[in-house]
Amino acid sequence: MTPTLDGDAPRVQLLPAGRFRSEDGRPAEAECWRLEAAQAAQVIATAERRVNDFMFDYEHQTIHKEENGQPNPAAGWFKRLEFDPVAGLFATDVQWTARAQQLIDAKEYRYVSALFLYDQQGNVVKLINAALTNTPALDGMDELLAAASFLYLPEDTPMDENLRLALCAMLGLGKEADEAAIAVALTAAQETLLKPAACSTFSDLIAKKDQSIAALSQQATTAPDPSRFVPVSVFNETREQLAALSQKVHQTEADALIEAALSDGRIIPGADEDWMRSLATKDLDTFKTGLSIRTPNPALTGMQTGGKAPAELNTAALSADQQKMLGALGLDAGYLSESGGAA
Known part of the structure; x- marks a missing residue:
């Protein structure tokens, strides 16, 4: 049965003892990885000469930070290593951050992925760091155990200083970067640059980029096909003409509607018409x-006379008695036409 990790315990297994391989078949350069007493002694001795503590990060963000630009917060820290010939390599003084402790207690993170260097024979030679992850590559270890990332060290000999500086410059590292930092950066470049571009070497990648740039430059310098494109000035002029025509059509329609509404009293001349x-x-x-x-x-549009002349209207409307009264007053029907009609 796989033991359950105690998030409060400071002792965490990093790598198994003996010979082992990852779930995806690594290492490709050797039959297997080896971490026995001799290799463990070298790893521990190298760790003891180290000044800074080892870091636990999240999902190996240490490798990916240059590519994705995201922060690289620590999940925990440790300094001391211990080797058990049966169980493997352990960190014995782990201190989790408050956030990591909460995630571990909630089982949101259950495994540790150790990042290490190995030589051509598969011997583990140096521990780099470890990460919290949920994608283990080494099966059968304690929860929160080794998982996915490994760095290949071709030979266990010091790197030529000129080569080291050249690699630092090429990878954008500081001049003080050591072989482990260079190995991490090379692994990151392979995962984030070469593989996505389907290239096996940096030369292939540069050649492919050069071809892409040449193709884009050719497109930029090629004259556009007149049958497919028009000048921007012509396009803008046409757009302005269409906008003016549309405005004119709308104004003509509005004028017609307003005139009709004025004629039937839906719009009153004056302020209402202006609005x-x-x-x-x-x-x-x-x-x-x-x-x-x-x-x-x-009522706003009809004529008081109904279309008849005022004289015709007034004389026709007077009774015989009204006409006699006008006569007695010395007036005639023409008076009504001049004065505007009968009261």
């Missing part, structure tokens, strides 16, 4: 909606 014309200019749809709810007002 409705302004509304039609700004928002024809709103103008139409407002006009549609108005009703004609015949």
Whole structure:
């Protein structure tokens, strides 16, 4: 049965003892990885010469931070290592951060992925750091155990100083970066640059980028096909003409609607007419909606005479007694026409 990790215990297994491989078949350069007494002694001795504590990060963000630009917070820290010939390599003084402790207690993180260097024979030679993860590559270890990332060290010999500085410059590292930092950066470059571009070497990647740049430059310098494109000035002029034509059509429609509404009393000449014309200019749809709810007002449009001449109207409307009264007053029917009609 796989033991359950006690998040409060300072002792955490980093790597198994003996010979082991990852779930995805690594290492490709050797038959297997080896961590026995001799290798463990070298790893521990190297760790003891280290000044800074080892770091637990989240999902190996230490490797990916240059690519994704995200922060690289610590999940925990440790300094001392211990080797058990049966169980493997352990960190014995782990101190989790408050956030990591909460995630471990809630079982949101259950495994540790150790990042280490190994030589051509698969011997583990140096521990880099470890990460909290939920994608273990080494099966059968304690929860919160070794998982996925490993760095290959071709030979266990000091790197040439000129080569080290050249690699630092190429990878964007500081001049003080050691072989472990260079190995981490190379692994990150392979995962984030070479693999996505389907390239096996940096030379292939550069050649592919050069081809892409040349193709883009060719497109930029090639004259556009006149049958497919028009000058921007022509396009803008056409757009302005269409906008003016559309405005003219709207104004013509608005004028016709206003004249009709004036004739049937839906719009009153004066301030009401001015307001409705302004509304039609700004928002024809709103103008139409407002006009549609108005009703004609015949009282504002009909003539008092009903189309008849005033004299004809007045004389026809007088009774015989009214005509006699006018005669007694010395007036005739023409007086009504001049004065505007009978009272």
